[in-house]
Structures are given as structure tokens and as C-alpha cells.
Amino acid sequence: MNKHQILKGSLALLLAGLGVSTAMASPWKFGVISDTQWADCANDGKSPLSCAASIIKQIDTEFINKGVSVVISVGDVVDSSTTFSFQIRSLYAQDLYNAGIGFYPLRGNHDIAPAPSQFVATFPQIANGGINNSGTTTVSSFLSAYNTTYGGTGKDSSSINGSTDTYSVLSTILNAAVVASNGHTFQSGSNFSYPTSNAPAANGTALTASVYSFTAPTSQVAYTGTISGVGGISYSFDFNNTRFVLLDSFPGTTNSTSTIPSQLNWVADRVQVGGTSNRPLQAFVFSHKNILGGNHKDTLFGGSLTNDPGDGSVFSGTASTFRKAAEDHFIKTFDTNDVAYLITGHDHHYKQSVINDPLNSNYSLRQLILASDSSKFYTPATPVSANETMVAEELYQVGYYIFTVDGPRVTVDYYGIPANVEGKLINNANATYFSATPTLTGNWVKHQTIGHSLNGQDFLIPQGSSYTTVSDDTTVATGTSASFFGETGFVGSSFSILSGSNGSNRSDTVGRACTKEVSTGWAPAIAGTTYSDVLSLWGLADIGATQTDTITVAVKFPTAGLGTISKDNYVLGARDPKSGKWINAVDYNIVGGTKTAINGAYSSNYTLGYHGIVDNGDGTATAWAVVNGNAQEFAVIAKPTGHYLPWDLNGDGSVNASDYTAILAKIRAKSTDTTYDLNNDGRVDAADGRWLIQHYITNY
Amino acid sequence: MKFIKHLLACVAAVGLLAHAANAAVTLSLTPVTSSTVSVGDSVQYYLTISGLKGVDNPNTALSGYIIDLEYDSTKVTVSLSSYLTSFGGVTETNSIAVDTYTADGLLSLAAVSSASSSAFSSQVSSFTLATITVTGQSAGSASVSINSDSSLSDQDGNTVAVGSVSDAAVTVVPEPSTAAFVGLAGLLAVMRFRRRFAQVG
Numbered sequence: 001m002n003k004h005q006i007l008k009g010s011l012a013l014l015l016a017g018l019g020v021s022t023a024m025a026s027p028w029k030f031g032v033i034s035d036t037q038w039a040d041c042a043n044d045g046k047s048p049l050s051c052a053a054s055i056i057k058q059i060d061t062e063f064i065n066k067g068v069s070v071v072i073s074v075g076d077v078v079d080s081s082t083t084f085s086f087q088i089r090s091l092y093a094q095d096l097y098n099a100g101i102g103f104y105p106l107r108g109n110h111d112i113a114p115a116p117s118q119f120v121a122t123f124p125q126i127a128n129g130g131i132n133n134s135g136t137t138t139v140s141s142f143l144s145a146y147n148t149t150y151g152g153t154g155k156d157s158s159s160i161n162g163s164t165d166t167y168s169v170l171s172t173i174l175n176a177a178v179v180a181s182n183g184h185t186f187q188s189g190s191n192f193s194y195p196t197s198n199a200p201a202a203n204g205t206a207l208t209a210s211v212y213s214f215t216a217p218t219s220q221v222a223y224t225g226t227i228s229g230v231g232g233i234s235y236s237f238d239f240n241n242t243r244f245v246l247l248d249s250f251p252g253t254t255n256s257t258s259t260i261p262s263q264l265n266w267v268a269d270r271v272q273v274g275g276t277s278n279r280p281l282q283a284f285v286f287s288h289k290n291i292l293g294g295n296h297k298d299t300l301f302g303g304s305l306t307n308d309p310g311d312g313s314v315f316s317g318t319a320s321t322f323r324k325a326a327e328d329h330f331i332k333t334f335d336t337n338d339v340a341y342l343i344t345g346h347d348h349h350y351k352q353s354v355i356n357d358p359l360n361s362n363y364s365l366r367q368l369i370l371a372s373d374s375s376k377f378y379t380p381a382t383p384v385s386a387n388e389t390m391v392a393e394e395l396y397q398v399g400y401y402i403f404t405v406d407g408p409r410v411t412v413d414y415y416g417i418p419a420n421v422e423g424k425l426i427n428n429a430n431a432t433y434f435s436a437t438p439t440l441t442g443n444w445v446k447h448q449t450i451g452h453s454l455n456g457q458d459f460l461i462p463q464g465s466s467y468t469t470v471s472d473d474t475t476v477a478t479g480t481s482a483s484f485f486g487e488t489g490f491v492g493s494s495f496s497i498l499s500g501s502n503g504s505n506r507s508d509t510v511g512r513a514c515t516k517e518v519s520t521g522w523a524p525a526i527a528g529t530t531y532s533d534v535l536s537l538w539g540l541a542d543i544g545a546t547q548t549d550t551i552t553v554a555v556k557f558p559t560a561g562l563g564t565i566s567k568d569n570y571v572l573g574a575r576d577p578k579s580g581k582w583i584n585a586v587d588y589n590i591v592g593g594t595k596t597a598i599n600g601a602y603s604s605n606y607t608l609g610y611h612g613i614v615d616n617g618d619g620t621a622t623a624w625a626v627v628n629g630n631a632q633e634f635a636v637i638a639k640p641t642g643h644y645l646p647w648d649l650n651g652d653g654s655v656n657a658s659d660y661t662a663i664l665a666k667i668r669a670k671s672t673d674t675t676y677d678l679n680n681d682g683r684v685d686a687a688d689g690r691w692l693i694q695h696y697i698t699n700y
Numbered sequence: 701m702k703f704i705k706h707l708l709a710c711v712a713a714v715g716l717l718a719h720a721a722n723a724a725v726t727l728s729l730t731p732v733t734s735s736t737v738s739v740g741d742s743v744q745y746y747l748t749i750s751g752l753k754g755v756d757n758p759n760t761a762l763s764g765y766i767i768d769l770e771y772d773s774t775k776v777t778v779s780l781s782s783y784l785t786s787f788g789g790v791t792e793t794n795s796i797a798v799d800t801y802t803a804d805g806l807l808s809l810a811a812v813s814s815a816s817s818s819a820f821s822s823q824v825s826s827f828t829l830a831t832i833t834v835t836g837q838s839a840g841s842a843s844v845s846i847n848s849d850s851s852l853s854d855q856d857g858n859t860v861a862v863g864s865v866s867d868a869a870v871t872v873v874p875e876p877s878t879a880a881f882v883g884l885a886g887l888l889a890v891m892r893f894r895r896r897f898a899q900v901g
Contacts, residue, residue, distance in 0.1 A: 664766060667810075
């Protein structure tokens with residue numbers, strides 16, 4: 001049993017003791033945008049007052065098209081924070097407001113110059129009762145104030161490279177790019193909370209003191225030298241079945257120290273399942289700084305020394321003991337309450353990792369560092385912490401993230417575009433920069449899909465290790481936690497991986513081998529469609545890959561009332577995410593293999609494409625399939641009577657050269673039919689032809 | 701004659717001017733030997749790509765393309781002569797998948813590599829994508845245009861933006877026999893005119 005299994009049991013026990021319940025909810029989405037500062041490069045007129053406005057606008061279009069309900073910004077909304085630059089960021093959120101999408105930012109280390117109250121005043125929605133709409137800051141009111149302050153030729157101190165952000169230039173940019181408010185004002189969040197008794201008023205009153213105090217273990221000595229009360233703008237709110245906790249670690253207008261230790265009890269209160277704060281089903285925590293960065297070694301818990309990997313291990317005395325105790329408290333809070341992810345910015349590259357508690361390695365959290373949405377791209381560097389297990393890393397990408405919350409299950413889709421900035425070192429040897437604002441629209445590609453479920457498990461599979469340690473069942477989903485998860489209709493199923501090993505050779509920039517984090521989750525059986533419960537299976541494909549290692553997936557299910565159990569009647573199915581159709585799981589395979597049906601149990605000499613079913617004789621049967629197609633939902637289905645292959649584009653029953661011809665015809669016709677968007681990047685183009693050739697028609 | 705050659709060179713140079721120039725990758729049509737062709741005869745052009753793996757796009761290689769070539773079919777016709785056999789030095793495990801589509805005034809060329817993404821690290825920055833044949837139909841100037849909305853894919857499935865295109869400017873001259881006939885007719889006309897002028901004088 002691995003530590004994650006132990007922890008899952010802890011959550012179940014916790015839930016059992018509390019008897020909490022939630023209501024079922026339909027799947028819904030929220031988006032996350034990373035740092036949007038524009039700095040250290042030419043001002044090409046698209047990023048006024050150090051705010052990457054053009055990039056923001058292009059990503060907001062993606063959020064709107066993908067149907068998100070809420071967008072979170074993880075800080076550094078501008079590079080040089082002033083009242084005016086904050087207002088620019090607000091004006092460029094109007095596309096979201098007009099679409100009825102709530103926008104919730106937190107402060108990064110570049111956002112601390114004005115008083116915290118100014119941040120609240122610019123984004124009133126983060127205060128309890130505040131509304132989503134920048135209508136009070138219109139383009140005309142902004143320009144009028146700017147002209148009054150700086151006249152025709154003066155510039156705000158947040159101007160980049162000095163010469164262009166005058167009144168007239170801003171007038172041209174803003175009038176051309178900023179949409180007017182459609183008058184729609186709304187509150188999308190509810191149940192707001194702040195880590196002090198002095199919550200900000202609707203128009204933003206600075207926080208002054210914490211009523212929560214983190215108490216270090218008796219063996220630790222509290223370090224109080226740099227912690228002087230909260231003073232920032234941490235807040236949490238609920239939307240649908242989810243609690244969002246956004247952390248501000250900066251004491252007032254200082255960014256070199258951290259107030260997180262003084263907020264730990266508040267964080268624990270907000271994410272605690274069944275606590276007095278009445279957490280809804282899911283909880284996500286966001287912060288600007290990381291627990292462990294790649295390039296940055298200053299973290300959510302404070303500054304760094306030059307040789308410190310970010311975990312404080314080279315600190316000594318009270319600084320070390322207090323810091324480790326604080327991280328221990330934070331990580332243990334995450335793990336025991338099954339917070340899906342800590343979602344961060346600051347380091348301007350994508351990283352997925354699992355971070356162990358520095359005092360007790362039985363506890364860990366999943367951290368995501370988000371790809372840059374600014375002009376800046378950092379390169380990770382040593383030293384690194386022994387507390388971190390690397391899962392995935394990708395550098396020099398512009399990215400955004402779509403989180404789909406489906407009851408206890410969360411799916412994260414990462415979309416990116418290469419920034420092509422390698423070698424463009426400007427001013428800072430650790431970072432590279434855009435020289436001009438990129439065109440992003442129409443070029444996004446989904447790079448990765450990961451997930452986590454409150455009713456599933458997580459397994460870390462190092463390179464070269466077998467996947468056969470991965471197994472799960474619906475005990476948690478149907479047990480004492482069932483009322484909290486809010487789902488009924490499970491028939492009772494189990495799953496295991498019977499063969500395959502992690503054959504990846506991916507490593508991060510500093511040479512650490514990337515481990516696979518394989519996660520499972522369960523949804524109830526679909527009446528009339530599946531005869532087992534629906535298994536979610538994430539994390540098997542490397543980032544950017546559409547193919548997994550060859551593995552055998554087996555699902556055991558009850559057979560009462562199903563008649564003869566035979567390969568002619570039932571198969572292990574996979575859901576094609578594009579069409580939503582349930583198909584034979586081996587029809588989703590990539591390249592090679594022979595589709596062969598077996599009556600009987602899996603045998604180790606069965607290769608890719610084999611699939612079968614065996615009646616276990618105890619009222620259950622096990623359907624299995626040898627697959628490599630990165631399907632993310634499996635269930636037992638009736639053997640399909642028709643013929644459907646996801647990539648049989650002309651429907652002639654096989655995937656061959658004629659399908660390549662079919663897709664070329666669509667490309668030439670400038671089709672937008674997503675059936676032909678095989679690589680899921682939102683357009684039908686040469687990349688889809690290559691995808692088909694590369695994955696299916698190797699002997700064209 | 702020297703003047704005419706100079707004029708033709710200028711026309712060709714103008715024809716090769718880029719439509720746009722804000723990105724590194726350029727598609728070009730360049731004559732193999734000559735941009736002048738007689739009616740009924742043919743010349744060949746290279747369709748080339750350049751500007752890959754530059755300062756602005758160090759990791760951008762080309763792994764597949766669908767490129768439309770457009771022309772006035774009353775002046776010239778355009779057909780495929782040959783596709784590339786390698787994407788700029790990339791080792792192909794399987795044959796390159798090609799497809800050609802034609803319509804009046806259109807030659808659409810498609811080629812896709814099945815090589816793995818890592819194989820494209822060896823790709824050079826400029827190479828020939830195809831060779832086409834241009835056949836003269838009627839005398840005059842004609843262009844073969846590269847549709848800048850063509851679809852190019854890099855090794856990871858990302859779109860390769862076409863920064864600029866350089867079209868082919870073709871000069872179609874009368875076929876030699878026709879030219880000779882026209883010249884002879886002109887000579888006869890001049891002689892007849894002189895004779896008539898001499899009689900009047």
C-alpha cells in the first residue's frame with residue numbers, strides 16, 4: 001500500500017466521522033491564467049503600462065470559447081504595479097465580465113507597490129459582496145485621470161522602456177482593444193472569507209492583523225522576526241461545488257518575507273472537510289510563489305539563500321526549524337483534506353511535481369507551476385530539493401489551463417504554444433524574453449491532460465517500474481463518503497493494470513528523471529450503456545504525447561442479469577473524448593497491434609490489440625484489453641454492433657490512406673469540422689494529416 | 701535586346717518580392733534555369749522553404765505541408781514534377797505521404813513526414829519542398845502565386861507561420877515558329893510598304 005492509499009483512507013474516515021453531505025452538480029469549468037507582466041523588452045504598443053494586455057485578451061477568448069465560469073489569475077498581473085497599471089489589467093478583464101465570467105486575481109511579488117486596498121478597489125469582486133465588472137473604470141475615465149496626472153506627454157512609472165505610454169498612445173491602444181461594458185454586473189462567488197477578523201469592505205480596506213496564529217510544535221521554536229501580521233489580501237470563496245482559496249503571502253507592500261505561517265490555521269479551516277467553514281466538495285489553493293520553484297528559490301514561505309534549493313534546508317537555527325514546521329503544517333493540511341492541487345505562477349515555466357512534507361514523508365501535495373503568459377520565460381537551475389518528485393516539465397511555452405470539475409473528479413487540460421525564445425537572454429541570465437507580442441489565437445495545442453479524484457487514488461511510478469501496482473475499486477466511492485461525493489448508482493467495480501511498465505526517458509532541465517503520477521477516479525455506471533462503473537485513468541502519457549506505454553487494463557464488474565459472459569457479448573470499452581462514443585478499447589490504440597478477441601483471462605503472451613473477458617464464476621467477470629491509446633475513461637460495454645473507429649474518417653471500416661486523403665480534402669476546404677481536428681488543437685490543418693500518418697498509416 | 705533582358709530581370713525581381721515580411725519562414729518559387737518560356741514549352745521551378753530554425757524560431761522544423769499554388773490558366777499551366785524525398789535531411793523511416801490536387805488555376809501539393817519529432821533536430825534551415833513544371837499557354841507575363849494561407853506543421857504539431865512568400869514571375873514568349881512567322885510577315889509588310897512608297901514617290 002502506498003502512502004496515497006493510506007491518505008485516501010484517512011479522508012474516508014474523516015468524512016465518516018463528520019457525516020457531511022453535498023449536492024450533485026453538473027460538470028463545469030474554470031480557467032487559470034499565469035503571470036501577465038510585460039517587462040525587459042521592447043514595448044510594441046500591445047502591452048500598455050507593463051501589462052501583457054494582448055496576451056490576456058487572446059487567452060480570455062479561449063476561456064470564453066471553452067465555456068469556463070470562473071477565471072483565476074495567480075499573480076504578477078503587471079510588472080510594475082501602480083494604480084494605473086492595475087486599472088489596465090481590470091479593463092482587459094472586461095471581455096470576461098461581459099460574458100458573465102468571474103475573474104479572481106491574487107497579488108504576485110510584482111503587484112505590491114500600491115497599498116493592498118488599491119488592489120481590492122480595482123478588483124472589487126474579491127471583497128465580499130463586490131461585483132465583477134470594471135464598469136467603474138471605463139476607458140474614458142481612465143484616460144481622463146491619466147491626462148490629469150501626466151498631461152499629454154508624461155508617463156506613468158509602470159511604463160515599459162520609457163517612451164511610449166503617453167496619454168495619446170494609450171488612448172489609441174485602449175480605444176481599439178478594450179471592449180465597453182455591456183452593463184452586466186454580477187457576483188459569481190459567495191461565502192467569502194479572509195484570514196483576519198477585519199475583512200475588507202466592499203471597496204477594499206487594508207487588512208491589518210491576523211486573528212489566526214500558527215502554533216509550531218513544541219519541539220520547534222516559533223520564528224517571528226519577519227512576520228508582522230497578514231496585511232495582504234488572501235481570500236477564499238465558493239463557486240458551485242468548489243472552494244477557491246487564493247493566498248497572498250506579502251506583508252503589505254513588502255515582497256521579501258512571507259506571512260503564510262500566520263495564515264496556516266485559516267487555510268486549514270478553509271479546506272477542512274466537514275469543518276466549521278462548510279467546505280463544498282472540491283477545494284483548490286492558489287498562490288503566486290511556489291513551495292518549490294524551478295529557477296526561483298524564494299518560495300511561498302520566504303526568501304532564499306543562494307545555495308538553498310527552496311526548501312530552507314541550508315537555513316539554520318530557528319529559521320530552519322520554523323520554516324519546516326510551517327511547510328509540514330501546510331502540506332499535511334493539503335494531504336489529509338485531499339486538496340487536488342496547489343496552483344502557482346512566479347517561475348514562468350510549466351512544472352508538475354509532488355512535494356513531500358519536509359518533516360514527514362508520508363504527506364505530500366501536488367503542485368502545478370503554470371506556463372508563462374508574460375514576456376518572460378525562466379530556465380530551471382540547481383540546486384533542487386530532495387523533497388520533490390518531478391512529474392512533468394515544459395519550458396518556453398505560453399500556456400493556459402482549463403479545470404473541469406465533475407463531482408469528485410477534476411480534469412486539467414494544459415494548452416500551450418512554443419514561445420521560441422531560447423537563447424534570447426536579455427538583462428537576466430536566468431530568463432529569456434519575447435521581443436514582440438505573439439499571435440496566439442489559432443495556434444493553441446493541448447499539451448497535457450491530468451486529473452485527480454476524491455474517490456480515486458494516486459500512484460507514483462518511476463521510470464522502469466511496473467504499472468501493476470496500480471489498482472483501485474469503488475469502495476471509497478460507495479462507502480461512508482458517498483453522501484459527500486454526492487453520486488449514486490454505482491454497481492461496484494474494481495480495476496487493475498495487469499501488464500506494462502513506465503518506459504519514459506523524460507527528464508527535467510537539471511536531469512531529474514520524470515516519474516509518472518497515475519491517478520484514478522470513479523463515476524457511477526451509465527444506465528443502458530456501461531455494465532461496470534466508469535473508471536477515470538489519468539497520467540499515463542508523457543507531456544505532449546498521445547500514446548501511452550502498452551498496458552493491460554482490466555475491470556471487474558458484477559454479472560447479475562447479464563446472461564452469457566462472452567467476448568461476443570461484452571468488451572472493455574473506452575470513451576472517445578471527441579465523439580463521446582463508447583468503443584472497443586483496443587480501437588483507440590495507436591499504431592500496430594492486431595485486434596484479437598479472447599474468451600478467457602489475460603495471459604502475458606498477449607500483445608497490443610488483444611482483448612477479452614472471463615467469467616470469474618463468483619457473480620463477477622473481468623474484461624481486459626491491451627492498449628496504448630491514452631483513453632481516460634474505461635468501462636465494460638456491450639460489444640459494439642456497428643463499426644466505429646475514431647480515426648476512420650471516411651467510415652469504410654479501417655484507418656488507411658483514404659482517410660489521409662479525406663482529411664486533406666477538409667484542410668483544403670478550410671473546414672472547421674472538429675471531427676478532423678485529430679490533434680485537438682482547435683483547427684484542421686497539416687498537423688492533423690501528419691498526426692494520422694504518424695499514428696496509423698506508417699506504410700503510406 | 702539587352703534592354704529587354706534587363707526589363708525581364710526587373711519583372712522577375714518584382715515578382716519575387718515578399719507579400720509580407722514579419723516572420724522568419726519564407727516560401728519561394730525559384731526558376732531552375734530560366735523564368736522565360738515559350739508557348740508550348742516548359743520550365744521548372746523549385747518550391748523552397750527558408751528561415752527555419754532561425755533566431756526567432758530555433759526549434760521550428762517543418763514536418764508537413766499543404767501548399768496551394770494559384771495561376772492564370774490562360775497564360776500558363778502548372779503541374780507537379782517531383783516531391784521532396786527528405787524533409788531537409790531528416791531520416792525517414794517510412795515513405796513521405798504525398799497528395800496532389802488540381803483544379804483550374806490551382807495546384808495543391810501536400811507532403812507529410814511520419815518521422816518522430818526528435819528526428820527533426822537534424823533538419824536544415826532551407827530546402828526544396830517540390831519541383832513544379834510551368835508550361836506556357838499564351839504570350840505575356842504570368843505569375844504563379846503561393847497562397848500565404850497554406851498549412852505548415854512543425855515537428856510537434858504546431859502551426860508554422862508563413863512570414864512571407866515569393867511568387868514566380870513567368871514571361872511567356874511566342875513559340876519560335878510563331879515568332880518566325882510573325883517576323884517574316886512583318887518583314888514582308890515592310891517591304892510591301894516600301895515598294896508602294898517608292899512607287900508613289
